[in-house]
Amino acid sequence: MQSLASELVENISGYVRGGGAHHERFVTSLRGLAVLYRQHLWKEDHLLLPMADQLLSNEDQRALHRAFGRLTSSMELGDLAAGI
Numbered sequence: 001m002q003s004l005a006s007e008l009v010e011n012i013s014g015y016v017r018g019g020g021a022h023h024e025r026f027v028t029s030l031r032g033l034a035v036l037y038r039q040h041l042w043k044e045d046h047l048l049l050p051m052a053d054q055l056l057s058n059e060d061q062r063a064l065h066r067a068f069g070r071l072t073s074s075m076e077l078g079d080l081a082a083g084i
Contacts, residue, residue, distance in 0.1 A: 004032050 008029040014022040052061070 004029065004036060008033060 008026075011022060011025040011029045015026040056064070
């Protein structure tokens, strides 16, 4: 994913510098990221979360949910986005 993100940044810069001349490269980068995110979300929904349900007790899951809630509630949206 890091290489796709780096590619996107590079292609955005090229697009801006070239006055839109590198439009297709920019669009291709965005499409690549869209595919990656769709695959990632599918894996979370169909593999990782069901495995967590099998491995973690209800109490463990509630504790994680509370801890994550405390963490995210204390962060500004920009800080949270930067961490992602």
